[in-house]
Amino acid sequence: MTAQIIDGKNFAARIRGRVADHVARLRDERGVTPGLAVVLVGDDPASQVYVRSKGKMTKECGMESFEYRLPETTSEAELLALIAKLNADGAVHGILVQLPLPAQIDAELVINSIDPSKDVDGFHVSNVGRLATGQRSMVPCTPLGCLLMLREHCGSLSGLNAVVLGRSNIVGKPMAQLLLSESCTVTIAHSRTRDLQDVARRADILVAAVGRPEMVTGDYLKAGATVIDVGINRVERDGKNRLVGDCHFESCASVAGAITPVPGGVGPMTIACLLANTVTAYCRAHDLPEPEGLTA
Numbered sequence: 001m002t003a004q005i006i007d008g009k010n011f012a013a014r015i016r017g018r019v020a021d022h023v024a025r026l027r028d029e030r031g032v033t034p035g036l037a038v039v040l041v042g043d044d045p046a047s048q049v050y051v052r053s054k055g056k057m058t059k060e061c062g063m064e065s066f067e068y069r070l071p072e073t074t075s076e077a078e079l080l081a082l083i084a085k086l087n088a089d090g091a092v093h094g095i096l097v098q099l100p101l102p103a104q105i106d107a108e109l110v111i112n113s114i115d116p117s118k119d120v121d122g123f124h125v126s127n128v129g130r131l132a133t134g135q136r137s138m139v140p141c142t143p144l145g146c147l148l149m150l151r152e153h154c155g156s157l158s159g160l161n162a163v164v165l166g167r168s169n170i171v172g173k174p175m176a177q178l179l180l181s182e183s184c185t186v187t188i189a190h191s192r193t194r195d196l197q198d199v200a201r202r203a204d205i206l207v208a209a210v211g212r213p214e215m216v217t218g219d220y221l222k223a224g225a226t227v228i229d230v231g232i233n234r235v236e237r238d239g240k241n242r243l244v245g246d247c248h249f250e251s252c253a254s255v256a257g258a259i260t261p262v263p264g265g266v267g268p269m270t271i272a273c274l275l276a277n278t279v280t281a282y283c284r285a286h287d288l289p290e291p292e293g294l295t296a
């Protein structure tokens with residue numbers, strides 16, 4: 001193995017430290033505390049783990065955490081009513097509705113009912129459009145976390161070839177927008193892309209977000225490439241439940257210049273960026289200077 005490991009867990013802890021510093025300053029200088037509301041509908045065990053972890057880290061950073069756990073049978077109207085209440089609540093500066101939602105609820109409608117200035121996931125169509133047109137927006141947490149790691153590791157990204165594997169609204173598309181605004185030459189590849197390996201091998205920066213366990217092997221990489229593995233796949237290995245990325249770690253690490261591990265890479269950065277976005281949302285809502293180094 002030759003690649004440097006990009007330690008997302010450590011970097012995320014540093015980001016949370018900067019968030020905590022900013023929150024402490026807001027409290028000392030202005031007597032205020034940003035608040036994050038997380039809404040979970042249903043009882044998916046993985047979602048429950050994430051929501052608990054988000055709440056814990058929100059409090060550790062000195063912010064207010066509001067958790068709403070609604071039954072699987074919640075109607076769309078009930079969820080919309082809760083969001084209207086949170087939109088109007090002056091103590092709530094960020095709102096996250098955990099996805100996926102049960103089938104009786106139209107997720108798009110729900111997301112677009114969140115006040116865009118409180119949309120810390122950056123999924124509201126207004127934030128998506130603002131990101132695409134280069135206007136100030138809330139940026140989705142996972143791509144933001146990837147960007148912060150890339151900036152930290154590569155410095156300037158200008159002129160680099162970036163290949164994003166995956167075209168989802170929550171990772172692939174916003175990731176491509178962010179890399180484009182860093183002046184990368186951006187390719188979005190996906191399951192229908194022809195000669196995928198050849199396309200991937202042109203990448204100086206490869207972001208894998210396809211949701212297929214260990215699909216990307218070393219022969220998809222240019223020597224020395226920087227690899228960001230967004231995949232979080234639960235697989236059974238030797239009778240044990242294990243977490244693997246979209247990249248086959250061993251073979252990729254022998255070709256790449258640097259790579260994020262799974263776990264301990266993009267995942268912790270996603271939560272750290274959620275906290276960062278909450279402080280950013282607070283500052284924008286109150287016309288205060290934004291935290292530095294925590295935004296796109």
Ligand SMILES: Nc1nc(=O)c2c([nH]1)NC[C@@H]1CN(c3ccc(C(=O)N[C@@H](CCC(=O)O)C(=O)O)cc3)C=[N+]21
Nearest residue numbers: 050096097098099100121141263264265267268270271
């Ligand atoms: N509205 C919404 N926003 C989200 O941001 C959102 C969501 N819905 N639904 C579910 C996905 C998933 N997600 C993760 C966040 C952190 C880790 C994370 O910290 N993972 C650890 C490992 C955790 C473990 O061991 O299971 C790691 O990669 O090191 C994983 C997954 C946010 N999501």
